[in-house]
Amino acid sequence: MIATLTLRERRIGLGLSVALAVLGLAMAAAARTGPMAVHGGMALILGLVLIFAIGGALYDHPEQGEDRLTRYYDAPTRFGIVMTLIWAVIGMGVGVWLAALMYWPEATPPWPATSFGRLRPVHTSGVIFGFGGNALIATSFWVLQRTSRARLADAVSPWVVLIGYNLFCLWAASGYLMGSTQSKEYAEPEWYADIWLTIVWVTYFVLYIRTLARRAEPHIYVANWYYMAFILVVALLHIVNNLALPVSWTGAESFPVWAGVQDAMIQWWYGHNAVAFFLTAGFLGMLYYFLPVRAQRPIWSYRLSILSFWGIVFFYMWAGSHHLHYTALPYWVQTLGMTFSVMLLVPSWASAGNAIATLNGAWHKVRDDATLRFMFVAAVFYGLSTFEGSFLAIRPVNSLSHYTDWTVGHVHSGTLGWVAMIVFGAIYTLVPRLSGRDTMAWPKAIEWHFWLAVAGTLVYVVALWNAGITQGLMWRAYDENGALSYSFIQSVEAMLPYYAARTLGGTLFLAGAVLCALNCRATMRTAGDRVDATDRPLAAQPAE
Amino acid sequence: MTTDPKALPGADPHTGNRDIDPVTGYDTTGHDWGGIRELNTPFPKVALIALVITVVYSIIAWILLPAWPLGRDYTRGLLGLDQNEMAMESLGRVETRRETWLAAFDDPDFDAIAADEALMARARPAAERLYQDNCAACHGTEGMGGPGFPVLSDDYWLWGGDPETIATTLQVGINATHPDTRWAQMPAFDWMERSDRHALAGYVSDLSGGRADHDGPAAVLFEENCVACHGERGRGGLMNGAPALTDDAVIYGQDEASVMDTLRNGRQGLMPYWSDRLSDAEINLLAVYVAGLGDDTTGGTP
Numbered sequence: 001m002i003a004t005l006t007l008r009e010r011r012i013g014l015g016l017s018v019a020l021a022v023l024g025l026a027m028a029a030a031a032r033t034g035p036m037a038v039h040g041g042m043a044l045i046l047g048l049v050l051i052f053a054i055g056g057a058l059y060d061h062p063e064q065g066e067d068r069l070t071r072y073y074d075a076p077t078r079f080g081i082v083m084t085l086i087w088a089v090i091g092m093g094v095g096v097w098l099a100a101l102m103y104w105p106e107a108t109p110p111w112p113a114t115s116f117g118r119l120r121p122v123h124t125s126g127v128i129f130g131f132g133g134n135a136l137i138a139t140s141f142w143v144l145q146r147t148s149r150a151r152l153a154d155a156v157s158p159w160v161v162l163i164g165y166n167l168f169c170l171w172a173a174s175g176y177l178m179g180s181t182q183s184k185e186y187a188e189p190e191w192y193a194d195i196w197l198t199i200v201w202v203t204y205f206v207l208y209i210r211t212l213a214r215r216a217e218p219h220i221y222v223a224n225w226y227y228m229a230f231i232l233v234v235a236l237l238h239i240v241n242n243l244a245l246p247v248s249w250t251g252a253e254s255f256p257v258w259a260g261v262q263d264a265m266i267q268w269w270y271g272h273n274a275v276a277f278f279l280t281a282g283f284l285g286m287l288y289y290f291l292p293v294r295a296q297r298p299i300w301s302y303r304l305s306i307l308s309f310w311g312i313v314f315f316y317m318w319a320g321s322h323h324l325h326y327t328a329l330p331y332w333v334q335t336l337g338m339t340f341s342v343m344l345l346v347p348s349w350a351s352a353g354n355a356i357a358t359l360n361g362a363w364h365k366v367r368d369d370a371t372l373r374f375m376f377v378a379a380v381f382y383g384l385s386t387f388e389g390s391f392l393a394i395r396p397v398n399s400l401s402h403y404t405d406w407t408v409g410h411v412h413s414g415t416l417g418w419v420a421m422i423v424f425g426a427i428y429t430l431v432p433r434l435s436g437r438d439t440m441a442w443p444k445a446i447e448w449h450f451w452l453a454v455a456g457t458l459v460y461v462v463a464l465w466n467a468g469i470t471q472g473l474m475w476r477a478y479d480e481n482g483a484l485s486y487s488f489i490q491s492v493e494a495m496l497p498y499y500a501a502r503t504l505g506g507t508l509f510l511a512g513a514v515l516c517a518l519n520c521r522a523t524m525r526t527a528g529d530r531v532d533a534t535d536r537p538l539a540a541q542p543a544e
Numbered sequence: 545m546t547t548d549p550k551a552l553p554g555a556d557p558h559t560g561n562r563d564i565d566p567v568t569g570y571d572t573t574g575h576d577w578g579g580i581r582e583l584n585t586p587f588p589k590v591a592l593i594a595l596v597i598t599v600v601y602s603i604i605a606w607i608l609l610p611a612w613p614l615g616r617d618y619t620r621g622l623l624g625l626d627q628n629e630m631a632m633e634s635l636g637r638v639e640t641r642r643e644t645w646l647a648a649f650d651d652p653d654f655d656a657i658a659a660d661e662a663l664m665a666r667a668r669p670a671a672e673r674l675y676q677d678n679c680a681a682c683h684g685t686e687g688m689g690g691p692g693f694p695v696l697s698d699d700y701w702l703w704g705g706d707p708e709t710i711a712t713t714l715q716v717g718i719n720a721t722h723p724d725t726r727w728a729q730m731p732a733f734d735w736m737e738r739s740d741r742h743a744l745a746g747y748v749s750d751l752s753g754g755r756a757d758h759d760g761p762a763a764v765l766f767e768e769n770c771v772a773c774h775g776e777r778g779r780g781g782l783m784n785g786a787p788a789l790t791d792d793a794v795i796y797g798q799d800e801a802s803v804m805d806t807l808r809n810g811r812q813g814l815m816p817y818w819s820d821r822l823s824d825a826e827i828n829l830l831a832v833y834v835a836g837l838g839d840d841t842t843g844g845t846p
Contacts, residue, residue: 147577221577292580298565301585302573311595331627332610332618339602339611346595353591361567481666482641487676489685535578 001159002054003061004068004075009155014054016160021047027192030250035180036192039171039252046167070536072145076158078434078524080138081427083166084131085517088420090173091126092513096506098123103499113177121176121188127415128186128278130169135423136282137162137204140227142430143289144208147224148215149538157207164200168193180252184267186274187241191254194242201235216538222305226285229313233277241270261328265321272320279414280382281312283422284351287382290426291355291375295365300357304350311347315340322393325402334395341393345386352383370450374425377454381417385410400476405498406468409461416457416509424453424516431520436530441522449512449519456509460502467498642670649825649832654707657832664832671833674826678818679834687837692796692813697837700793702728702785705838709783711831717817718785725817728785732810733769740765745803751778751789752798 002010024047027040098119101108108116141158145151152158172189175181181188189197208231212224244254258266292299299305321329321337356379359366366376388410392401401407428446432439440446474494477485562571563581570583606612609621645666648657657663676685682693689695694702703713703726716722719729733741747762757763758777766778773786780788787795796802796811818827 147580149578217575217577219575219577221575221580289580297567298572298581298583300568300583301588302582303585303587304591305582307587307591307595326627326631330610330618331625332613334627335605335609335611335621339605343595343598343602346591346598349594350591353588361565478638478641479669480641481645481670482638482643483670484673484677487673487680489676489680 017050087130153210230282276316348386378421409464452512460505463501
């Protein structure tokens with residue numbers, strides 16, 4: 001990292017590290033005890049490490065020349081990929097452990113920090129924000145530069161974004177273990193972490209816009225629309241849903257400004273659009289770049305891209321209330337959520353269809369190349385889970401599925417089948433290029449990973465479909481005398497085989513992810529010196 | 545925008561042709577982003593048709609159901625549905641079905657009910673569900689109890705095991721927030737010398753095996769401090785919430801260490817009251833069910 005910065009940039013970095021250390025110290029000193037003090041301590045340590053790293057090497061490296069502007073800046077992408085893989089192993093590992101606990105709750109260790117309720121958000125935040133978020137940021141830098149034919153606007157802010165974002169993830173995960181949470185699903189971190197993320201996110205947005213403004217291509221590629229929508233809307237969602245009044249400026253607790261059913265509605269407007277703009281729009285950006293690049297095929301239909309982009313952006317915004325069917329939320333809001341969810345299906349399928357049709361003429365590659373196959377499977381699962389999503393949003397269907405493990409199965413068909421698969425496809429495309437090589441260090445392992453991932457996803461999803469439908473049917477069954485046919489505990493006992501299968505599926509998937517991480521490590525450690533002469537910004541090249 | 549094909553992006557300036565993709569036969573849009581291109585494929589008809597279908601579906605739903613806000617009101621929809629009314633209606637339907645037999649439990653003659661085999665056959669599954677959903681978390685799925693929670697499937701009772709008494713226990717709870725709740729406190733004897741507590745603990749733990757020495761100093765201590773609640777020689781039977789200490793039924797444990805704990809800190813178990821969560825008939829049904837739990841277990845010694 002440091003060698004790639006100019007002296008001036010190193011000085012700025014040093015200044016920012018000092019600021020971070022001071023902020024951490026101030027937080028720790030003000031809070032004295034509790035999560036906020038611990039988090040201040042973490043920021044302080046990180047700041048000090050950065051001060052020593054940058055300060056110690058301030059004059060060690062030769063000054064970067066102007067010729068750096070003729071290359072893309074990929075060091076942040078590389079760091080982001082490493083963080084993606086670390087969080088993948090942590091987040092998925094905790095997920096598998098929790099799945100096992102649902103089968104065998106007696107194994108819960110006796111400490112508060114290891115209770116199910118505290119570990120669950122470590123899993124969800126670990127995979128969504130740690131794994132997914134780092135993958136999005138890392139690939140967005142790569143894609144943005146390539147499709148704009150321009151170098152990142154500066155070299156400091158990508159590091160601010162990545163390091164700041166990972167500090168947020170660390171605060172989140174460690175805070176949950178200490179019992180610090182706002183009890184809003186996927187928005188658990190407390191107010192100071194939320195403010196911190198807002199600062200990081202604005203830096204990200206500004207960097208993106210500035211780089212885009214330098215583009216040497218007249219048009220903005222679809223992938224960038226999607227990444228932009230992801231950055232912009234996530235900022236909006238994050239700010240509105242997290243509006244809260246801290247109990248004191250020196251403690252981690254706060255009260256949301258929203259109350260009652262409005263709070264529930266805001267929360268699920270946030271929650272569903274986090275799925276839409278974090279877990280969908282951003283990853284569609286990834287798909288729109290890596291799939292055609294890997295397949296060496298043009299995007300099948302420009303018009304379909306436009307339809308699906310605007311359809312997704314417009315319809316998703318209204319769909320959140322389908323999470324609150326049959327609750328205190330007024331019926332009319334539920335109807336709107338249901339109908340917009342149904343209309344959302346066509347733009348979603350347009351994207352999936354566009355991706356699959358792009359593979360026309362490259363099917364032999366799909367057969368031979370596991371990396372491309374990851375992306376193909378991702379597109380298929382994207383289509384499947386968006387269909388399922390619209391279906392579950394229909395009120396009478398929801399009366400069966402709501403509160404059951406079907407919902408969990410649906411989420412995982414999206415996150416394992418779609419999100420994680422496209423990330424792995426992107427990683428296997430990126431890592432060799434980042435390491436100056438033609439291929440990954442262990443090409444065979446990609447094939448193994450692919451089958452582990454597909455098998456894991458199918459076992460997981462099919463088990464939870466069965467689990468959810470069984471639960472839904474058991475809960476609603478009455479006998480001829482008007483008594484419930486089953487007690488709740490019977491429906492819990494009926495879950496045992498499915499929870500065992502889910503644990504197995506998760507384990508297979510995790511094994512694949514670990515294999516991927518090791519493969520990437522081996523590849524990065526045996527970097528080659530291949531350079532692609534055409535892979536450089538246009539603007540800095542001599543005029544033709 | 546220009547209509548001259550030769551001026552379109554990517555067009556050959558001489559012929560006006562754009563790159564044709566050999567696989568699909570479509571031309572490209574002329575854009576190129578570091579090697580990525582797009583085809584100028586015409587808009588697929590199926591996508592349009594599907595979009596129209598989903599929009600029509602939505603419009604029909606908006607016409608029939610409550611849908612759009614109008615200031616402080618909203619469009620009610622032609623079907624005039626209201627989710628509260630619908631929920632209450634379907635709840636009412638099940639309740640009517642239940643009333644056909646549950647009414648017999650409203651003001652029950654417990655003996656008559658227990659004798660009515662046909663009624664009990666209809667009622668037992670419902671009682672079983674009620675028990676599993678409300679009581680099993682504390683008292684165990686088969687009434688076998690657990691540390692701090694008394695066994696319901698044996699013949700030892702704190703307050704009484706006949707259906708009337710059980711029904712009252714359920715109505716008001718034990719140490720609960722109900723104004724008429726049953727009250728049972730094992731006071732803490734932390735003021736007592738530790739050595740005395742020790743002697744008592746040894747005495748009490750011997751009581752259940754019948755091995756206790758009734759002439760020793762511990763027996764005197766027991767006489768002075770405990771019999772008021774636990775009865776002569778700990779035989780209980782006062783039905784005041786204090787258990788007999790001579791049998792082998794225990795709530796917290798009658799080994800020396802547990803008794804030391806009980807004496808040092810006192811005990812006051814909490815049994816919630818149910819009169820605001822279950823109807824009278826449901827409580828009576830449960831009372832009959834719980835009273836019968838012991839009948840088919842053979843484990844306990846009477």
